[in-house]
Amino acid sequence: xxxxxxxxxxxxxxxxxxxxxxxxxxxxxxxxxxxxxxxxxxxxxxxxxxxxxxxxxxxxxxxxxxxxxxxxxxxxxxxxxxxxxxxxxxxxxxxxxxxxxxxxxxxxxxxxxxxxxxxxxxxxxxxxxxxxxxxxxxxxxxxxxxxxxxxxxxxxxxxxxxxxxxxxxxxxxxxxxxxxxxxxxxxxxxxxxxxxxxxxxxxxxxxxxxxxxxxxxxxxxxxxxxxxxxxxxxxxxxxxxxxxxxxxxxxxxxxxxxxxxxxxxxxxxxxxxxxxxxxxxxxxxxxxxxxxxxxxxxxxxxxxxxxxxxxxxxxxxxxxxxxxxxxxxxxxxxxxxxxxxxxxxxxxxxxxxxxxxxxxxxxxxxxxxxxxxx
Numbered sequence: 001x002x003x004x005x006x007x008x009x010x011x012x013x014x015x016x017x018x019x020x021x022x023x024x025x026x027x028x029x030x031x032x033x034x035x036x037x038x039x040x041x042x043x044x045x046x047x048x049x050x051x052x053x054x055x056x057x058x059x060x061x062x063x064x065x066x067x068x069x070x071x072x073x074x075x076x077x078x079x080x081x082x083x084x085x086x087x088x089x090x091x092x093x094x095x096x097x098x099x100x101x102x103x104x105x106x107x108x109x110x111x112x113x114x115x116x117x118x119x120x121x122x123x124x125x126x127x128x129x130x131x132x133x134x135x136x137x138x139x140x141x142x143x144x145x146x147x148x149x150x151x152x153x154x155x156x157x158x159x160x161x162x163x164x165x166x167x168x169x170x171x172x173x174x175x176x177x178x179x180x181x182x183x184x185x186x187x188x189x190x191x192x193x194x195x196x197x198x199x200x201x202x203x204x205x206x207x208x209x210x211x212x213x214x215x216x217x218x219x220x221x222x223x224x225x226x227x228x229x230x231x232x233x234x235x236x237x238x239x240x241x242x243x244x245x246x247x248x249x250x251x252x253x254x255x256x257x258x259x260x261x262x263x264x265x266x267x268x269x270x271x272x273x274x275x276x277x278x279x280x281x282x283x284x285x286x287x288x289x290x291x292x293x294x295x296x297x298x299x300x301x302x303x304x305x306x307x308x309x310x311x312x313x314x315x316x317x318x319x320x321x322x323x324x325x326x327x328x329x330x331x332x333x334x335x336x337x338x339x340x341x342x343x344x345x346x347x348x349x350x351x352x353x354x355x356x357x358x359x360x361x362x363x364x365x366x367x368x369x370x371x372x373x374x
Contacts, residue, residue, distance in 0.1 A: 002209055004216075007095025008113075013209070020117045020200040030136045031060040031116035035090075035106045037070045040124035042362055043284045046354045047126060048082055054349045055131045059120075061085045064110035066101055074374035078362065081370045088113060100217035104230035107192065108212040117200045123193040125284040129346055130273065132280070135196050141247045141274055146198035147207070149236055149246065150271050151180075152188040153253040153323075154312040159184060161227040165237060175247070176240050181233070185310045190232045191253055191269060193282040203244045210238035250274045252312075254305030254334075255325045256281050257298045264315060264326035265304035265336055276335075278303050278343055285351045287322045296320055297355065300339060300347035307333035 002013070010016045032051070036044040044063070051057040063079045065071045067089065071079075079085050090106055091098050093113040101109060111121050118136055135148060142148045162184060166172070176182060181189040197204050214224050214234040224234060239246040250272065257267020268283030283289055287296030304325045306312050311332060315324040327334040339347065357365045366372040 002213065004094045004097035004109075007097065008093055013205070016112075016199070017202060017205060020205075024115070024117045024200075027060065028115045028117060030118035030120075030133075031062065031114070032057075032120045032122055032132065033062045033064055033088075033110055033114045033116070034122050034124055035064040035066075035110045036124040037065065038072065038075065040289075041071065041075050042357055043289065044124035045078065045082075045362060045365075046284065046350075046357055047122065047124060048079075048085060049357075050350055050353055051128065051132065052083060054346060054353065055128060057128075057131045057133055058084065059133055060116070062110075062114055062116075063087045064090050064106065064113065066106055067091045067099065074363070077374055078366050078370075078372060081366060081372045097216070101215075102217075102220075104192075105215040105217075105220055107195070107231050108208060108215050108234070111195065111197060111208055112199075112212060118198045119196070121192075121195045123282060125289055126193045126280055126282055127268070127284060127350060128280045129278050129343055129350075130280075132194075134273070135194075139196075139274060141249065142196055142198070145245055145247050146201040146204040147239070147246055148194075148196040149248045150191045150194055151248050151252040151309075152186070152191040152232065153269060153314060154180060154186045154306055154309050155188060155314060156185065157187045159187075161187065161233065164223075164227050165233075169240065173240060173243070173245075175245070176236070179236075179248075180252070180309045183310075188229060188232060190236055190248070191271070191282065192230075192232050192235060193269070194271070194280060195235060203242075206242050207235075207239040207244045207246070210242050211235050214238055250276060251335075252306035252309045254303065255323055256300060256303040256339075257322060258301055260321075260324055262315075262324070262326065264313075264324040265302045266315075266322050266324040267298055267300070268322060270303055270305065272303075272305050276305070278337075278339065283322065285347075285354050287320055288317050297351050298322070300344060300351075302336060302338060304334055304336045307335060 268281035
C-alpha cells in the first residue's frame with residue numbers, strides 16, 4: 001500500500017513507529033517544517049525570521065523541497081544561513097515514488113519525512129501572532145488526540161466531493177457528522193496551512209500514511225484532486241477512513257486586517273487558537289499574494305472569526321484587495337474584535353520585516369543581516 005516506505009531509511013511502518021517512540025534524539029522531540037519552491041521563497045524567509053526575531057520561537061526548522069530545481073542553490077544557502085534551519089530534499093528521502101509529487105501533495109510526505117516526532121507543518125505564507133510552540137505545549141486537542149487541524153472558510157457551492165466521500169465510506173463517525181461539510185454548509189472543511197501531528201502515536205501515524213496515499217500520483221490525479229481543492233480534505237478524511245479520532249480547533253476560518261467601507265473585515269485567512277485568541281493567518285502580509293507579493297501591504301487593526309459555520313458572506317479577493325468577511329444576517333455569529341495594542345505592535349513588526357526583505361531584494365537582505373553573498 002505504501003511502496004515508497006521501502007525506499008526510505010525506515011523500510012517499514014514498524015521501523016517508523018520504533019524510531020519515533022524509542023530512538024528519536026531529544027533535539028528532535030518537536031519542530032516546525034515548511035515546504036516551498038521558488039515562487040514563495042520570500043514568504044517562507046519572512047515566516048521563519050519572524051518566528052525567530054519577533055515571536056522568540058527557537059524550535060528547529062526544516063525546509064522540505066522537491067528535487068534539485070525546486071529551489072536554487074542560492075536559496076538553499078540562504079535558508080541554511082538562518083539559525084536552526086536545515087533543508088531536506090523529499091526526493092532523496094522517499095526514492096523514485098516521490099518524484100511524482102507535485103505542489104500540495106508534498107505536504108503529507110514532508111510531515112512523514114521530517115526528523116521531528118511532534119511536527120508542525122506551516123505553509124510558506126503562514127504568519128503567526130503567537131509563538132507556535134504553544135500548539136505543542138498548551139493545546140488540549142493536541143494533548144488528547146495527537147493532532148490538530150484548522151477549519152477553512154465557510155463557503156457553499158458544489159457537492160460532488162460530498163457525494164464521493166459519503167458514497168464509499170460505509171458509516172461516518174458522530175464527530176464527522178457534526179462537520180459543516182457533512183451538513184453541506186461548506187465545500188471546504190479544512191485549511192491545511194497549519195497541520196500538527198505526533199508521529200510517535202500509532203493511530204496518528206496511520207492517519208498520516210493514509211493522507212499521503214490520497215496525495216500520491218494515481219490517487220491524486222485520478223480521484224482526489226478532481227474532487228477537492230488540493231490536499232485540504234485529505235487529512236480529516238484519512239483519519240475518518242482509518243477510524244481514528246480527531247478534532248478541529250474551535251473557530252471557523254475568519255480574517256484579520258482592516259475594515260472596509262461596508263464594515264467588513266478584510267485580510268488574510270485567519271485562525272484563533274482553541275481559546276479564541278488570535279493565532280495565525282495565511283496569505284502573508286500582502287493584499288493578494290497571487291497577483292503581487294511586493295505591494296499592497298496590509299494594516300492590521302481588527303480580527304473577525306466565524307462561530308456559526310453557516311450562511312457566512314465573503315467578498316472575494318481582487319488583484320488589489322483581500323477577502324472580506326461579514327455575516328449575511330445580523331444574528332450570525334461573526335465575532336469582530338479590535339486587536340490589542342500588543343497584537344498591533346507585533347503585526348506592525350511583521351509588516352516592517354517583510355518590507356526590509358523585499359525593498360532591496362532578499363540577496364541584499366541576507367548580505368546585510370547574515371553576511372551571506374549569493
